[in-house]
Amino acid sequence: MNPINFQVAKTTGRLARAGVLATPHGEMLTPTLTVVGTKGTVKALTPEQLRAVGVQAVLANTYHLYLEPGDEQVAAAGGLHQFMNWAGPIYTDSGGFQVFSLGAAYGEGGVTKFAATGEQNAKTMAAEGVVKLARIDDDGVTFKSHLDGSEHRLTPEKSIAIQHNLKADVIFAFDECTSPQADYRYQVEALERTHSWAKRSLAYHQASSPAEEQGLFGIIQGGRFEDLRRRSAETLSAMTGLAGFGIGGSFSKADLGASIEIVSEILPRDKPRHLLGIGEPEDLLAGVAAGIDTFDCVAPTRMARNGTLYTRQGKINIFNNRYRSALRPIEEECDCYTCRHYTQAYLAHLFRSKEMLAATLASIHNLRFIVRLLEEIRQAILDNNFSTFQTAFLTDYCRH
Amino acid sequence: MNPINFQVAKTTGRLARAGVLATPHGEMLTPTLTVVGTKGTVKALTPEQLRAVGVQAVLANTYHLYLEPGDEQVAAAGGLHQFMNWAGPIYTDSGGFQVFSLGAAYGEGGVTKFAATGEQNAKTMAAEGVVKLARIDDDGVTFKSHLDGSEHRLTPEKSIAIQHNLKADVIFAFDECTSPQADYRYQVEALERTHSWAKRSLAYHQASSPAEEQGLFGIIQGGRFEDLRRRSAETLSAMTGLAGFGIGGSFSKADLGASIEIVSEILPRDKPRHLLGIGEPEDLLAGVAAGIDTFDCVAPTRMARNGTLYTRQGKINIFNNRYRSALRPIEEECDCYTCRHYTQAYLAHLFRSKEMLAATLASIHNLRFIVRLLEEIRQAILDNNFSTFQTAFLTDYCRH
Numbered sequence: 001m002n003p004i005n006f007q008v009a010k011t012t013g014r015l016a017r018a019g020v021l022a023t024p025h026g027e028m029l030t031p032t033l034t035v036v037g038t039k040g041t042v043k044a045l046t047p048e049q050l051r052a053v054g055v056q057a058v059l060a061n062t063y064h065l066y067l068e069p070g071d072e073q074v075a076a077a078g079g080l081h082q083f084m085n086w087a088g089p090i091y092t093d094s095g096g097f098q099v100f101s102l103g104a105a106y107g108e109g110g111v112t113k114f115a116a117t118g119e120q121n122a123k124t125m126a127a128e129g130v131v132k133l134a135r136i137d138d139d140g141v142t143f144k145s146h147l148d149g150s151e152h153r154l155t156p157e158k159s160i161a162i163q164h165n166l167k168a169d170v171i172f173a174f175d176e177c178t179s180p181q182a183d184y185r186y187q188v189e190a191l192e193r194t195h196s197w198a199k200r201s202l203a204y205h206q207a208s209s210p211a212e213e214q215g216l217f218g219i220i221q222g223g224r225f226e227d228l229r230r231r232s233a234e235t236l237s238a239m240t241g242l243a244g245f246g247i248g249g250s251f252s253k254a255d256l257g258a259s260i261e262i263v264s265e266i267l268p269r270d271k272p273r274h275l276l277g278i279g280e281p282e283d284l285l286a287g288v289a290a291g292i293d294t295f296d297c298v299a300p301t302r303m304a305r306n307g308t309l310y311t312r313q314g315k316i317n318i319f320n321n322r323y324r325s326a327l328r329p330i331e332e333e334c335d336c337y338t339c340r341h342y343t344q345a346y347l348a349h350l351f352r353s354k355e356m357l358a359a360t361l362a363s364i365h366n367l368r369f370i371v372r373l374l375e376e377i378r379q380a381i382l383d384n385n386f387s388t389f390q391t392a393f394l395t396d397y398c399r400h
Numbered sequence: 401m402n403p404i405n406f407q408v409a410k411t412t413g414r415l416a417r418a419g420v421l422a423t424p425h426g427e428m429l430t431p432t433l434t435v436v437g438t439k440g441t442v443k444a445l446t447p448e449q450l451r452a453v454g455v456q457a458v459l460a461n462t463y464h465l466y467l468e469p470g471d472e473q474v475a476a477a478g479g480l481h482q483f484m485n486w487a488g489p490i491y492t493d494s495g496g497f498q499v500f501s502l503g504a505a506y507g508e509g510g511v512t513k514f515a516a517t518g519e520q521n522a523k524t525m526a527a528e529g530v531v532k533l534a535r536i537d538d539d540g541v542t543f544k545s546h547l548d549g550s551e552h553r554l555t556p557e558k559s560i561a562i563q564h565n566l567k568a569d570v571i572f573a574f575d576e577c578t579s580p581q582a583d584y585r586y587q588v589e590a591l592e593r594t595h596s597w598a599k600r601s602l603a604y605h606q607a608s609s610p611a612e613e614q615g616l617f618g619i620i621q622g623g624r625f626e627d628l629r630r631r632s633a634e635t636l637s638a639m640t641g642l643a644g645f646g647i648g649g650s651f652s653k654a655d656l657g658a659s660i661e662i663v664s665e666i667l668p669r670d671k672p673r674h675l676l677g678i679g680e681p682e683d684l685l686a687g688v689a690a691g692i693d694t695f696d697c698v699a700p701t702r703m704a705r706n707g708t709l710y711t712r713q714g715k716i717n718i719f720n721n722r723y724r725s726a727l728r729p730i731e732e733e734c735d736c737y738t739c740r741h742y743t744q745a746y747l748a749h750l751f752r753s754k755e756m757l758a759a760t761l762a763s764i765h766n767l768r769f770i771v772r773l774l775e776e777i778r779q780a781i782l783d784n785n786f787s788t789f790q791t792a793f794l795t796d797y798c799r800h
Contacts, residue, residue, distance in 0.1 A: 040749065044756040069724065069749040077727055077745060085741045324469065327477055341485045345477055349440065349469040356444040356756055 004170065004215030004243040006030075006272045006293070010382050015264050015291030018381040021272050023089040023169035024213050025081060026056075030272065030293040031381075032374050033279055034059040034091050035367060036301065039068070040084040043301055044359040045367075047086045052337060053364055054371040057089040059296040062162055063098030067145050067152075071165035079167025091296065092168040094159050094201075094219065096175040097248065097277065099134050099143050136176065138193060156200035160216075164208055170274075172246050173201035175219040180250040187223045194221045195235045202241050215243030217274060220263055223249050229259060233266035244272040247292070251278075257286040264291030281310065281373055281397060285390045288377055300370045304362035307351045310369040312396050318362070323348040336368035337361075404570065404615030404643040406430075406672045406693070410782050415664050415691030418781040421672050423489040423569035424613050425481060426456075430672065430693040431781075432774050433679055434459040434491050435767060436701065439468070440484040443701055444759040445767075447486045452737060453764055454771040457489040459696040462562055463498030467545050467552075471565035479567025491696065492568040494559050494601075494619065496575040497648065497677065499534050499543050536576065538593060556600035560616070564608055570674075572646050573601035575619040580650040587623045594621045595635045602641050615643030617674060620663055623649050629659060633666035644672040647692070651678075657686040664691030681710065681773055681797055685790045688777055700770045704762035707751045710769040712796050718762070723748040736768035737761075 005022040019030045034057040035042050035050060042050055042058060050058070060080055065071060077083040080090050134143040140155030159174035175194045178187055198218045205216045218236040222228030236245060245267055251259050260275065267273060272293045275283075279297025287295060300310070307318040311331050316323075329339035330347070338347075338361040350358035373393070380389035405422040419430045434457040435442050435450060442450055442458060450458070460480055465471060477483040480490050534543040540555030559574035575594045578587055598618045605616045618636040622628030636645060645667055651659050660675065667673060672693045675683075679697025687695060700710070707718040711731050716723075729739035730747070738747075738761040750758035773793070780789035 039753045039755060040746075041753075041755050041757045044760075046757065046760065068753060069745065073725060073745065073749075076725065077743060083743075083746055085746075325473060325476065343477060343483075345469065345473065346440075346483055346485075349473075353439045353441075353468060355439060355441050356759060357441045357446065359756060360444075360446065360760075 002215060002243050003213055004272070006244065006270060008269065010384075012381045012384050012386045013289060015261060016288050016381055016386050017291065017293070018378045019272070019293055021089075021293065023057075023215070025087060025089045025169050028056040028089055028294070029375075029378060031284070031288045031377055032056050032294055033284075033300075033370055034089075034274075034294055034296045036061075036296055036298045037084065037086075038298075039064050040074070040080060042363075043305065044356065044363050045301075047084070049337075049360070049364060050086075050367070051088075053368045054375065055088075055367060057091060057294070058084075058086050059091040059093065060084075060166065060168065061098060062092045062095040062159065062166065065092075065166060066095065066162050067147055071162040075165035075167070079165075081167065089170070090168040091170040091274075091294075092163050092166050092172070093276065093296075094172040094174045095154055095162070096141075096159070096172075096219070097177045099141050099154055100177045100179075136193075138196070140174075141176075156197040157204045160201050160204045160208070164205075164214065167214065169214060170244065171205075171214050171216055172276075173198040173216060173218045173242075175221055175248055177249055178221065178223055180223065182223065184225060184228075187225055187228055191221050191228055191232055194219065195232070198236060198239060198242075202239055206241055216241070217244040217246045217272075218242045219246040219248045219276070220267075221249045224252055224255070224259065226259070226262055229262050230266065233263040237267055242271070244274060246274045246276050248276040253283075256283060257290045260287060260290035260292060267291075279370065281370070282394065284370070284373065285377070285393065288381075289386070289390065300366040301363045304366040305359045307358070307362065309347075309362060310366050312393075313399070314397055318344065318347050318351050324352075330365050331369075334365065334368065335372070336365050338365040338368075402615060402643050403613055404672070406644065406670060408669065410784075412781045412784050412786045413689065415661060416688050416781055416786050417691065417693070418778045419672070419693055421489075421693065423457075423615070425487060425489045425569050428456040428489055428694070429775075429778060431684070431688045431777055432456050432694055433684075433700075433770055434489075434674075434694055434696045436461075436696055436698045437484065437486075438698075439464050440474070440480060442763075443705065444756065444763050445701075447484070449737075449760070449764060450486075450767070451488075453768045454775065455488075455767060457491060457694070458484075458486050459491040459493065460484075460566065460568065461498060462492045462495035462559065462566065465492075465566060466495065466562050467547055471562040475565035475567070479565075481567065489570070490568040491570040491674070491694075492563050492566050492572070493676065493696075494572040494574045495554055495562070496541075496559070496572075496619070497577045499541050499554055500577045500579075536593075538596070540574075541576075556597040557604045560601050560604045560608070564605075564614065567614065569614060570644065571605075571614050571616055572676075573598040573616060573618045573642075575621055575648055577649055578621065578623055580623065582623065584625060584628075587621075587625055587628055591621055591628055591632055594619065595632070598636060598639060598642075602639055606641055616641070617644040617646045617672075618642045619646040619648045619676070620667075621649045624652055624655070624659065626659070626662055629662050630666060633663040637667055642671070644674060646674045646676050648676040653683075656683060657690045660687060660690035660692060667691075679770065681770070682794065684770070684774065685777070685793065688781075689786070689790065700766040701763045704766040705759045707758070707762065709747075709762060710766050712793075713799070714797055718744065718747050718751050724752075730765050731769075734765065734768065735772070736765050738765040738768075 011017040021028045037058045038061045156174040163171040176190045220232040222232045274294045275292045279295045323344040326344035380386040411417040421428045438461045556574040563571035576590045620632040622632045674694045675692045679695045723744040726744035780786040
């Protein structure tokens with residue numbers, strides 16, 4: 001009945017674990033990254049290029065696909081797998097984060113998973129002329145499309161109905177994603193709504209026929225308040241029928257690991273845990289150490305399109321003058337298509353010339369970097385060697 | 401000594417022919433299109449994607465690569481093949497067309513190979529605020545970079561030296577590309593310069609060491625004047641040492657075939673003929689009928705990026721509303737990657753969402769359309785069936 005089957009292969013340290021996550025569209029070896037393909041395409045890459053990089057799963061955004069081309073259009077095409085030509089596992093988020101990030105809590109383009117100070121955030125919002133586009137009540141959220149200003153309403157039932165149309169393997173309960181600036185009182189109120197919405201999402205999901213082909217993950221919220229994170233994990237753990245758990249909302253970067261640990265200690269060990277919207281190398285290591293199995297993050301591909309490239313010695317900016325004549329790959333030891341066939345000088349030329357191939361080649365490298373890092377993390381866990389690996393990686397990566 | 405070997409496999413009708421053009425980087429079955437990769441990349445595609453489409457050769461632009469990243473940078477990288485990861489044949493043009501098209505004769509973006517009326521052109525130039533950026537004398541051309549306004553000078557010797565650095569298999573003599581509005585007197589003057597420059601290009605090429613790895617094509621000019629085209633073909637035919645011929649300048653679309661025939665009748669039969677910058681389906685047919693072996697044209701990829709797609713029943717614009725829900729490929733009978741895996745509805749979604757994959761998938765289809773058309777043209781020539789094929793294709797293609 002549960003279409004998602006998760007087997008822990010090995011746990012090392014307190015919480016880090018390697019596993020196998022089986023979906024109706026194939027298995028994923030965890031920990032792993034679900035690569036963000038917001039509008040049903042991972043920007044600048046074909047599915048075959050993703051597969052060659054070692055990508056196992058894709059995460060698409062419910063909010064964007066609902067607005068364009070519309071979830072019914074995707075359903076008519078046979079669902080996202082067929083529409084976008086990706087035969088592997090697909091996740092869709094609940095739409096909650098986008099509804100709020102494009103409205104109440106953040107300015108567009110300034111969306112962040114980590115809390116700025118209240119003052120910084122207020123300044124950013126003022127500078128960006130942020131207008132609150134979302135109105136929330138206990139039943140759901142009314143918001144305006146960032147595309148054309150038209151008014152729409154999402155409820156837990158509607159979010160799940162949209163996700164049923166999109167037909168991803170893993171879908172998420174509708175949740176309220178609060179501002180990092182929200183005070184404790186508001187966080188409590190929002191958390192209660194999120195829990196009530198999780199219940200309604202689950203009930204609607206179980207009552208609908210596609211439930212056997214899609215697994216529903218509940219989302220743990222609670223912001224940066226330990227007691228609320230704990231309460232959220234306890235409440236969702238008690239909901240039988242959830243196929244796994246997402247951990248959402250904002251964190252303080254320094255406390256990321258600690259905040260997740262609190263949650264992982266409570267969640268059932270035989271269900272997968274997904275950290276929503278976070279995936280820089282140092283965060284992946286902290287997340288895995290704290291018990292996370294899957295991640296999603298736009299950083300590798302977004303940074304690639306801006307010319308920021310990962311290396312084991314830290315990030316580089318390919319626009320730096322020194323790369324114009326550099327006749328070596330981004331990383332000598334990298335096994336990606338880009339590093340095997342192209343020099344930094346060629347990439348520097350493509351970026352300066354604003355050629356589309358720049359984004360493709362850079363995305364391939366950055367994704368391969370992250371995928372390979374996660375492959376090595378998995379192997380280190382299996383070898384009971386994770387903590388040594390973590391230290392060694394960070395020593396090189398953060399030194400520069 | 402001549403690195404370009406051309407064998408005519410079959411001639412049908414008066415001038416249409418199928419052949420094999422051998423270069424230091426492999427053979428091309430002709431007639432064929434050399435796909436334009438202006439800055440050392442065919443926009444939105446990897447070399448592997450080009451190969452999968454059946455593309456045999458690439459043409460890069462000397463003018464652009466001289467300005468960015470610089471031909472010496474390309475030479476340091478081992479030449480264009482290595483720089484851009486394309487192991488097959490590469491052509492570079494002489495830089496002449498760009499120097500003039502970005503300066504004296506046309507407005508940028510309004511570059512055309514076909515003559516508008518004098519009045520139309522004057523209007524266009526006035527509307528686009530065209531400033532003459534190029535100054536010509538008998539020795540060469542002084543021009544300003546369209547990138548930063550810096551002043552540069554191209555002479556025949558300099559053009560060949562740059563092309564030696566780029567290391568393409570086929571390079572072109574420096575020529576003066578006149579405005580379609582130029583009068584007969586000016587055309588004569590320009591043609592004499594082009595012939596004198598061809599001689600100087602050849603002398604410089606033969607005196608330089610890479611000559612054994614690169615074949616030099618002379619360029620026939622003469623605009624829309626039959627006697628000048630004839631004179632140009634005769635003059636260049638007499639220059640021993642040229643590996644082939646380019647036919648440049650502007651044409652009247654209606655007379656394209658007739659203008660080329662005049663030239664082909666004169667040129668030596670055992671040397672390849674390249675039509676510069678023209679490659680719409682109807683032009684390919686007219687060109688092949690008139691004795692052309694190779695073409696280059698930005699149209700298939702440029703149109704693809706704008707959402708204009710070839711079909712055997714004429715071009716379609718994927719932005720048309722009807723395609724939003726069209727769950728069929730661009731062409732049912734097309735064997736390209738895009739048509740085998742994606743619907744018009746998905747492409748319409750990608751274009752409306754401004755996703756980069758739109759350009760990739762559309763370019764693959766349009767290039768495959770042209771490559772397949774040329775493969776079928778070649779087969780029709782071998783089968784002695786070209787004229788029937790031409791009529792049948794045009795009947796479908798131009799009916800809509």
